[in-house]
Amino acid sequence: MTAAIDASLITALVERWRPETSTFHMLLGEVTITLEDVATLSGLLIDGEAVIVDVPNQEWLATCIKLLGHAPTDLSGGVVRMSWLKEHFNNLPPNPSSEITGKFA
Structure with missing residues (x-):
């Protein structure tokens, strides 16, 4: 099963990414991608x-x-x-x- 790519979601994430801190700036604060997130998305x-x-x-x-x-x-x-x-x-x-x-x- 292949997941569909949500272009609007990707755009929203790109706009909120701050390379100087390697975090996403969301309304509730900073969020980062964890190793567990990578494992969930990749299956590794x-x-x-x-x-x-x-x-x-x-x-x-x-x-x-x-x-x-x-x-x-x-x-x-x-x-x-x-x-x-x-x-x-x-x-x-x-x-x-x-x-x-x-x-x-």
């Missing part, structure tokens, strides 16, 4: 230990392949796009093995 799990890897820029492609089994074609600056993650990892099989989910699952 937020519990457990963080996966942090210090990788030199020239090794990003090999590291993605090692950790994810795939690498995005448009990898730049160490940024992996959510759309790419969703495309490749949105539909895991029931009860996936640790080989599929990775050792940090």
Whole structure:
């Protein structure tokens, strides 16, 4: 199921965004996006230990392949796009093995 994008809602949020504080200024005060908000919207799990890897820029492609089994074609600056993650990892099989989910699952 794909959610419809509400253009008027997006416009209202853009108008209330304050980049200097990374918050939305609403009538009742400042509001920020939390990790829980991101998890709810993206469906990503937020519990457990963080996966942090210090990788030199020239090794990003090999590291993605090692950790994810795939690498995005448009990898730049160490940024992996959510759309790419969703495309490749949105539909895991029931009860996936640790080989599929990775050792940090």
